[in-house]
Amino acid sequence: MxxxxxxxxxxxxxxxxxxxxKAEERTAWWLLLPSIVILVLIAIYPLGQVFVxxxxxxxxxxxxxxxxxxxxxxxxxxxxxxxxxxxxLDDQGRQLVEDGQPAxxxxxxxxxxxxxxxxxxxxxxxxxxxGQVVENRERYDSVFTFGWFGSRYVVAAPNAAFVxxxxxxxxxxxxxxxxxxxxxxxIALSLSKRFFGRDLMRTAMLVPxxxxxxxxxLIWEWMYRSDxxxxxxxxxxxxxxxxxNTSFLTESALQMPSVIAIDVWKTTPFMAxxxxxxxxxxxxxxxxxxxVDGANQIRQFFSVTVPLLAPTLAVALIFRTLDALxxxxxxxxxxxxSRYSMASFAQDTLISNRDVGLSSASSVVIFIxxxxxxxxxxxxxxxxxx
Amino acid sequence: MIEADFKARWAxxxxxxxxxxxxxxxxxxLAFFFPFTRQIGENVSGDSFVAGMPVGFRANGLSxxxxxxxxxxxxxxxxxSRLTTAMTFLMGLLAIVSLLFYALAxxxxxxxxxxxxxxxxxxxxxxxxxxxxxLIVILEPQLRTKEGRKxxxxxxxxxxxxxxxxxxxFPFYWALISSLKVESELIRxxxxxxxxxxxxxxxxxxxxxxxxxxxxxNSLIVASSATIISLLIGSFAGFALGKMRFxxxxxxxxxxxxxxxxxxxxxxAGIYAVIRLLSLPTTVSxxxxxxxxxxPFTVWVLTAFFKGLPVSLLQAAQVDGATMxxxxxxxxxxxxxxxxxxxxxxxxxxxxxEYLFSLTLTSTNPNAQTVPVAIANxxxxxxxxxxxxxxxxxxxIVTVPLVILVLVFQKRIVDGLTAGAVKG
Numbered sequence: 001m002x003x004x005x006x007x008x009x010x011x012x013x014x015x016x017x018x019x020x021x022k023a024e025e026r027t028a029w030w031l032l033l034p035s036i037v038i039l040v041l042i043a044i045y046p047l048g049q050v051f052v053x054x055x056x057x058x059x060x061x062x063x064x065x066x067x068x069x070x071x072x073x074x075x076x077x078x079x080x081x082x083x084x085x086x087x088x089l090d091d092q093g094r095q096l097v098e099d100g101q102p103a104x105x106x107x108x109x110x111x112x113x114x115x116x117x118x119x120x121x122x123x124x125x126x127x128x129x130x131g132q133v134v135e136n137r138e139r140y141d142s143v144f145t146f147g148w149f150g151s152r153y154v155v156a157a158p159n160a161a162f163v164x165x166x167x168x169x170x171x172x173x174x175x176x177x178x179x180x181x182x183x184x185x186x187i188a189l190s191l192s193k194r195f196f197g198r199d200l201m202r203t204a205m206l207v208p209x210x211x212x213x214x215x216x217x218l219i220w221e222w223m224y225r226s227d228x229x230x231x232x233x234x235x236x237x238x239x240x241x242x243x244x245n246t247s248f249l250t251e252s253a254l255q256m257p258s259v260i261a262i263d264v265w266k267t268t269p270f271m272a273x274x275x276x277x278x279x280x281x282x283x284x285x286x287x288x289x290x291x292v293d294g295a296n297q298i299r300q301f302f303s304v305t306v307p308l309l310a311p312t313l314a315v316a317l318i319f320r321t322l323d324a325l326x327x328x329x330x331x332x333x334x335x336x337x338s339r340y341s342m343a344s345f346a347q348d349t350l351i352s353n354r355d356v357g358l359s360s361a362s363s364v365v366i367f368i369x370x371x372x373x374x375x376x377x378x379x380x381x382x383x384x385x386x
Numbered sequence: 387m388i389e390a391d392f393k394a395r396w397a398x399x400x401x402x403x404x405x406x407x408x409x410x411x412x413x414x415x416l417a418f419f420f421p422f423t424r425q426i427g428e429n430v431s432g433d434s435f436v437a438g439m440p441v442g443f444r445a446n447g448l449s450x451x452x453x454x455x456x457x458x459x460x461x462x463x464x465x466x467s468r469l470t471t472a473m474t475f476l477m478g479l480l481a482i483v484s485l486l487f488y489a490l491a492x493x494x495x496x497x498x499x500x501x502x503x504x505x506x507x508x509x510x511x512x513x514x515x516x517x518x519x520x521l522i523v524i525l526e527p528q529l530r531t532k533e534g535r536k537x538x539x540x541x542x543x544x545x546x547x548x549x550x551x552x553x554x555x556f557p558f559y560w561a562l563i564s565s566l567k568v569e570s571e572l573i574r575x576x577x578x579x580x581x582x583x584x585x586x587x588x589x590x591x592x593x594x595x596x597x598x599x600x601x602x603x604n605s606l607i608v609a610s611s612a613t614i615i616s617l618l619i620g621s622f623a624g625f626a627l628g629k630m631r632f633x634x635x636x637x638x639x640x641x642x643x644x645x646x647x648x649x650x651x652x653x654x655a656g657i658y659a660v661i662r663l664l665s666l667p668t669t670v671s672x673x674x675x676x677x678x679x680x681x682p683f684t685v686w687v688l689t690a691f692f693k694g695l696p697v698s699l700l701q702a703a704q705v706d707g708a709t710m711x712x713x714x715x716x717x718x719x720x721x722x723x724x725x726x727x728x729x730x731x732x733x734x735x736x737x738x739x740e741y742l743f744s745l746t747l748t749s750t751n752p753n754a755q756t757v758p759v760a761i762a763n764x765x766x767x768x769x770x771x772x773x774x775x776x777x778x779x780x781x782x783i784v785t786v787p788l789v790i791l792v793l794v795f796q797k798r799i800v801d802g803l804t805a806g807a808v809k810g
Contacts, residue, residue, distance in 0.1 A: 025632035027710045031622040032638065035685060038619065042678050043645060046656020053655065187550055190543070201547060202800070203793055204554050210792045211558070212739045214758040215781040219561045222774055228575035231560055237576065244576070269554065273800055319647075326649040329741045333762060343651040347742060350655050351749050360655045367652040374647065 047367075054360035057127065061354060064129060072125055073361035079122060080157035081140060085110060087152075107142045107154035115139040122158035143167070162362060165340035166369070168256065172341070173324040175256075176263045180320060181313070183264065184271030189305075191272070192279045205269035213266065217333035220262045224248040249334060259334050263324070271316055278312030279305070314381040321377065325370050342366045558785075565589065565778035572775055588775035589783070592764075598780055600753065601760030605784075608669060608744075608756055609737035612676035613730050620684030621726065625714050627685070628692025629700060639689070645682035650742055653678060658746065668747055668754035675743040680733040687732075691725035692718065728798040735788065757784050 054073055058066040087095045088103040096103040114120035121137045128134050141160035144167070146153055157163040191201055208216065223231040226247040237244030248258040282305065290300045331341035337348060346366060350359035529535060564572060565588050567581045592598055626632075627639055657678070661671040695718060703713040744756040755763070761780050764773060792799060 021631070024630055024710065028626040028630040028632040028635075031626035031630075034619040035623040035681060038674075038677055038681060039645065041660065042657060042674055043648065043653055046653040046660055049656035049659050050652060050654075053659075190546055190550065193543075195543070195547070197547070201551060203796055204551055206792045206796060206799065207558055207789055208554055210735065210788045211781075211785050212758050212761075212788075214739075214741050214762050215785060216557065218761065218777055219557050219781060222564060222778065223557065223560055229573050229577050231577055234576040265553070265557065277800065322647045322649075326651060328651060329758075332741070332745070343649065343742065346651050347654060347746060350658070351746055356655055356659075363649075363652045363655060366649055370647075370649050 050360045050363050053356050054364045056357050058356040058360075059354050060356060064127060065131075067127060067131065069125065069127075069357070073357050074365070076122075076124060076358065077159050077162050077361055077365060079159075080143065080155055080163050081120065082153050082155055083110070083114075083120070085145065085152045085154055104145075104152040107145050107156075110154065111140050111142055111156055120156070124158070161340055162342075162345055165342050165345045166365075168339065169325060169327065169342045170369075172256065172260060172263070172327060173321055176260050176267070176324050177317065177320050179260070179264045180268045180271045181317065183268045184275055184316075187268065187272040188275035188279055189301075191276055205272060207269075208266050209269050209273075211266070213329040214333055216266050217262060217330050220258075220265075221249065221334060224258055226250070250338075255335070255339060259330055262330055262334075263327070267320065267323075271320060274312060274316040274319075275309065278309045278316075281312075282308045314377070317381070318374070318377045321373055322370055325373060326366070342369070561778045561781050565775060565782055567775060569775060588779035591773075592776045592780040592783065595764070595776070595780075597752070597755070598757070598760050598764065601755050601757040602784070604669065604672075604754055605738055605757040608672045608676065609734050609740075611673045612680050612737045613734045615673070616677060616680040616684040616733050617726055617730050620681055620688055620729075621719065621722070623685045624688025624692050625718060628689040629695070629697075629718070630710075642682050642685050642689075646679075646686055648678070648682070650678060654742065654746060657743070661747065668751045671747055672744060672754065672756070675747065676737045676740060678743075679740075680737055683736070684729050684733055687729045688722065688725060691722055691729075695721060724798065728795070728801065731791065731795055731799060735792075738788065 053066075055068055055070060056066050057064075057069045057072070085104040085107060088105055090096050111120065115137075120140055122140060124136045124138050126134050126136060138158050140156035140158055143155040143157050143160045143164045146155070155163070187205070191198060191205075211219075225231075225233065226245060226249075228234045228237055228244040232248065233244040233246055236246070246254070248254045286304050286308070287300055290304050295303060326343050327341045328343035328347065331339065331344045332347070335344075337352070340348065342362065343366065346359050346362040349355050349362060353359075529538070563579070563581050566584045566586070567578075568583055568585045568587065571578065571582060623642075627635060627642075657671075657675050661674075666674070699717060699721075700713060703717050708716070739758065740756070741758045741762075744759050745762075748755045748759060752763075761777060761784065764777050764780060
């Protein structure tokens with residue numbers, strides 16, 4: 001009699017347990033519900049919306065009815081050609097030399113000529129009120145020129161601004177993340193020792209991070225001024241390196257380094273803090289053991305610090321890379337509409353040109369690029385979410 | 387004592403070295419006074435470029451410094467071993483000679499068949515080598531003893547720390563002095579590193595700017611609303627994800643993580659459409675759109691904190707007959723209060739700094755602008771002249787409270803920032 005009673009009791013206990021588990025599951029979903037509703041409303045649904053409208057010619061405040069245009073937006077954004085430039089010759093057929101560099105024909109002139117002679121045109125489709133296709137011939141613009149095995153080429157695209165913004169943003173990301181990692185590592189290693197004034201330093205590190213990005217952009221823009229009332233021009237002039245009229249933000253060769261310097265200043269402390277936290281988890285005994293074994297400081301760094309810091313470093317790299325790829329504030333403040341990052345291109349196309357379709361297509365391209373970077377990191381560095 | 391030592395050493399020097407020393411000293415003096423007599427790169431023909439170098443190139447300060455440096459190194463070398471002495475002699479000679487050649491070349495476009503373009507880099511390299519050689523010579527006795535090495539190490543270390551400190555703080559300092567300068571001093575060239583005359587007119591101007599004040603108010607409303615909503619909803623979700631077992635938990639976690647890294651611009655056009663569809667007022671739409679980044683972040687960090695709380699607490703509460711929600715409200719939530727403060731602070735700072743959504747959604751309604759947009763537009767509105775002083779004052783006004791907040795909660799912020807990364 002006692003046996004079955006115990007079994008029933010056990011069965012009831014099991015039943016209550018599974019009921020409890022079910023109740024727990026229900027409660028959990030109820031708790032998650034508000035977050036899910038909000039995220040669907042402001043993230044998932046808009047993302048779907050963006051994806052759909054990237055295949056349309058939707059515009060704000062436009063009379064023409066919205067219609068599907070297939071991949072036209074993507075075609076316009078992503079088309080580019082590489083065209084060889086002919087060397088510039090003198091009367092004897094020798095190549096001219098300008099400033100010690102062999103001279104080539106002007107890329108813009110070449111593209112304009114190709115357009116005029118109908119050899120290189122981009123056919124952009126649009127639709128009139130009756131839904132009839134209107135074909136517009138558009139010209140290719142120069143994105144940049146480069147040399148390769150003694151010849152010179154120009155990269156040309158119908159939407160040069162976007163192709164350039166992709167190149168600029170990826171270049172910006174690679175360089176800033178590399179510099180921030182190296183500088184952040186130096187700062188973190190310096191601060192990992194105990195010394196007088198360490199707390200003050202840790203506090204100082206939070207200052208650039210806490211300043212609004214827009215505000216730090218404005219402060220640096222002021223320091224970059226193109227005459228000697230700007231800090232950098234005053235400094236390099238006093239040191240004797242220039243006449244003090246360098247236009248850091250309008251000279252195309254200096255634009256990217258200038259904006260990279262701002263971002264490095266602003267986010268290196270963040271990187272250093274992450275690495276510092278990682279360093280503090282490495283047991284001191286390991287260094288002592290390495291010292292006893294006769295490893296010098298450099299050997300200790302590569303054999304103890306780097307391997308043990310690798311997980312932290314990987315996560316920091318992911319965070320920073322994905323963050324840098326979506327850079328918007330700095331480019332918008334510093335360059336406005338003269339040079340874009342991918343994000344500022346999409347924003348400007350949406351607001352200034354009211355071109356919802358094109359902006360959505362560029363957003364999708366950005367999303368895919370960022371996704372590709374994330375996958376790459378997860379594959380290469382083996383980062384796990386837990 | 388020193389004199390005797392000097393005499394002894396001088397006697398020990400070979401005659402040829404004595405001659406070399408005297409000649410070098412003379413050359414160094416020449417180099418020292420040379421910049422005062424003639425500006426290097428001075429133009430004769432009126433071209434703006436001579437031998438590829440801009441005429442404005444002024445080496446005065448540098449060459450003066452360099453020649454002092456060389457002189458010191460020459461004197462120092464005399465008291466050191468013969469090998470290092472010879473090395474520094476050579477470097478110093480190289481530096482001075484290339485400087486003189488450069489000066490000659492810029493005036494006649496060429497000196498001894500070498501153009502200024504080649505000689506300038508040569509001069510820089512020579513100066514650098516001299517500096518390194520001098521440092522080695524000066525530091526040589528220090529490097530011989532262990533204490534010497536240690537104190538030298540300390541000097542380098544604190545120099546490095548000082549450089550990092552200046553690098554981090556300098557733009558902030560520049561904004562501060564710029565905001566205290568009067569208009570005429572702001573555009574004076576060259577810029578002064580200390581304000582000649584301290585004035586608070588920029589601060590009073592920006593504080594009476596209605597758009598700026600409205601921006602402050604808007605930012606406060608939008609950022610704190612987004613933070614509070616995120617904390618409230620996020621703590622529910624964090625509790626469920628961190629302490630409960632249910633099917634679909636790990637996909638939900640991955641989804642949240644993916645959203646913390648989401649490019650906000652990818653949903654911009656879509657959010658714009660949603661807002662037009664629901665015809666929300668701008669402030670509400672800003673709060674809603676800020677949740678795109680504050681909510682996933684809050685959920686992610688709070689999940690980690692809830693996970694860290696001991697399970698025994700939960701079990702004890704259940705044994706006492708508390709429901710899940712009672713456990714949450716009465717036991718777990720009070721325990722996570724510090725985590726809520728940290729997370730809330732970080733979410734608030736992120737929302738306070740936000741620019742993309744604010745710029746886009748307030749483009750048709752300037753009255754709803756948040757403070758980053760208001761400050762950025764402060765510069766654009768007056769076409770005649772940028773009100774730089776006012777921008778800098780405004781920048782400080784919006785930054786200082788944040789910096790103070792950060793300083794007060796320093797430890798917690800660092801913990802919060804690194805919570806995800808280190809455990810990852």
